[in-house]
Amino acid sequence: MPIALRPIQALRLWQQVCLAEVRNDMPDLSERQIAILLTIYLDPPPHTVRGLAERLKVTKPVITRALDTMGALKLVSRHRDDHDRRNVLIRRTVEGALFVERFGDVIVARAEELPL
Amino acid sequence: MPIALRPIQALRLWQQVCLAEVRNDMPDLSERQIAILLTIYLDPPPHTVRGLAERLKVTKPVITRALDTMGALKLVSRHRDDHDRRNVLIRRTVEGALFVERFGDVIVARAEELPL
DNA sequence: CGAATTCGTTTCGGTCCCGTATCATTAAGC
DNA sequence: GCTTAATGATACGGGACCGAAACGAATTCG
Numbered sequence: 001m002p003i004a005l006r007p008i009q010a011l012r013l014w015q016q017v018c019l020a021e022v023r024n025d026m027p028d029l030s031e032r033q034i035a036i037l038l039t040i041y042l043d044p045p046p047h048t049v050r051g052l053a054e055r056l057k058v059t060k061p062v063i064t065r066a067l068d069t070m071g072a073l074k075l076v077s078r079h080r081d082d083h084d085r086r087n088v089l090i091r092r093t094v095e096g097a098l099f100v101e102r103f104g105d106v107i108v109a110r111a112e113e114l115p116l
Numbered sequence: 117m118p119i120a121l122r123p124i125q126a127l128r129l130w131q132q133v134c135l136a137e138v139r140n141d142m143p144d145l146s147e148r149q150i151a152i153l154l155t156i157y158l159d160p161p162p163h164t165v166r167g168l169a170e171r172l173k174v175t176k177p178v179i180t181r182a183l184d185t186m187g188a189l190k191l192v193s194r195h196r197d198d199h200d201r202r203n204v205l206i207r208r209t210v211e212g213a214l215f216v217e218r219f220g221d222v223i224v225a226r227a228e229e230l231p232l
Numbered sequence: 233c234g235a236a237t238t239c240g241t242t243t244c245g246g247t248c249c250c251g252t253a254t255c256a257t258t259a260a261g262c
Numbered sequence: 263g264c265t266t267a268a269t270g271a272t273a274c275g276g277g278a279c280c281g282a283a284a285c286g287a288a289t290t291c292g
Contacts, residue, residue, distance in 0.1 A: 003121065003129070003227040007220035008158075014223060015154035018147045023173045028279095030146045031134045038131035042124075049270055057139045060250090064271060065249060086258045086269040106122035107130060111121045144249095146279090165240055180241060181279060202239040202288045 009114050016110040021103075029074050032056065033066050040076055040090055048081075056062045072099040075099055126193075132226040143189055148172065149182050156192055156206055157216045163206040164197075191215055199224050 005013070029037070030071070035056055040047050049063045056063075067090060070076050075096035081087035121129070138144070145153070151172055156163050165179045172179075183206060186192050191212040197203035 003125065005224050005227045007217070007224055010223035010227065011154055011158060011216065013222040014219075015151065015158055018151035018154065019172065021147050022151050026147075028146050028148050031137050031142075031143050034147075035117050035131065035134035035138050038127055038134065042131055050268085055224050056135065056158060059251070060270065061251075061272085062249085069248070078227075084259070084269085088270060100127065102124070103130075104127040107126035108121050108123055111126065166238085176240065177242085177281080177282070177288085185278070200289075202238085204240060 009116075011060065012113055013107070013114055016114075017107050020106050020110065027075075029070075032058065032062065033070060036066050037070060037075060037096070037100065041092055041096065045089070045091070046081075048087050049090070052090070072097075125232075129223070129227055129230055132230075133223050136222050136226065143191075145186075148174065148178065149186060152179065152182050153186060153191060153212070153216065157208055157212065161205070162197075164203055165206070169204070180191070188213075 036052055039052065039055060049060055049067070052063045053060045067076060071078060073095075074093055077091050077093050078088050081089050083114060088091060118177055150169055153169060155171060165176050165183070168179045183192060183194060187194060189211075193207050193209050194204050195207060197200045197205050
């Protein structure tokens, strides 16, 4: 059975989750940054700048800058690939894993209290 | 019956929706902007700068700036309150309503194709 | 009336992000 | 070896945003 959501419930869920994030002073990430962060944490590695740029259909500097910012927030880290030293491998961090895990819990909690 | 989502499904849903928005060249809104936009479209009017600032627990300039940007995108509009001309009433627009409606449909569509 | 309060905006110095173009480094092809 | 290609980062001018403080306009209070 697929997840059945009506549009008004979907929008209400999105609102409640975003409100919760803002009110709890979480980093104010853009949709691009969230797409990158969740892709790194949900899709199987390895992750490269080029791969992420293709997956999001954006240019490489967009990925580089997002990694700069999220790296400063300790949500991701970068390391040179020893097999092909042109590559940069993007890796998860403990802080990032905790952030993503907590974020998932927030969504679940808000989904549970949605009106029908 | 409440909406039952497991954390991994919730995160996957968020990722798929953000990926869809980015890939479709939608405006790259931040969580703050989305929280403001959805509050305007889901909560009953009237909406004021002060009211939104309190609801999000942010300062008023944050709201003013977000309204500047989303106003340029035609997603919301501002009008002086004739009863108390200090107030600015934030109103919905046709473009904004279409954007929000489409966004809700994207969430629903991605929820339906979630793996169990 | 004048003073105090409220509302939204603006200013300030600073940071982040944009798209485009170019860069250095590394690897692969000949 | 030398040239070509690929990868990620950087420079550029411009725009958006930050928090804190000050601002003008409108209202309320005394």
